[in-house]
Amino acid sequence: MERRILLLGLRACLSAAVVVGISLGETALAHVNQTTAALTLLLAVLGIATCWGLVESLAASVAGILCFNVLFLPPVGKLTIAATENWVAFVTFVVTAVVASQLSASAKRRAREARPAAASLGAAWAWRSRRGSS
Numbered sequence: 001m002e003r004r005i006l007l008l009g010l011r012a013c014l015s016a017a018v019v020v021g022i023s024l025g026e027t028a029l030a031h032v033n034q035t036t037a038a039l040t041l042l043l044a045v046l047g048i049a050t051c052w053g054l055v056e057s058l059a060a061s062v063a064g065i066l067c068f069n070v071l072f073l074p075p076v077g078k079l080t081i082a083a084t085e086n087w088v089a090f091v092t093f094v095v096t097a098v099v100a101s102q103l104s105a106s107a108k109r110r111a112r113e114a115r116p117a118a119a120s121l122g123a124a125w126a127w128r129s130r131r132g133s134s
Contacts, residue, residue: 008055015048015056016063023067037072038089042096049100057097065093
């Protein structure tokens with residue numbers, strides 16, 4: 001159990017680091033606008049939610065919104081959450097993280113549940129094919 005918690009924390013930190021790295025990389029490019037930055041960060045959150053899960057995608061989401069706020073929203077260089085556009089961005093990032101991770105978890109669970117049925121169907125088909133060719 002401790003190892004699982006440690007791994008989860010490590011993946012959450014890595015998720016946040018990926019988003020911070022993307023944000024810093026985008027600021028190095030002089031002509032990246034707010035829309036491009038936001039969409040790039042949302043794609044990172046979606047990828048993390050799909051691969052890892054809710055905790056990691058929430059960490060990436062929080063890191064993404066903090067970086068987006070400080071590096072791309074006016075006043076640039078300051079963390080301000082009072083403006084409406086800041087709250088809209090925050091809610092968008094969090095909702096994206098939650099919905100994507102839940103959809104991914106559901107798809108993975110269904111695939112895991114379908115494997116035994118697929119295996120038994122394959123075995124039945126093989127048995128039928130052998131019986132029919134005899």
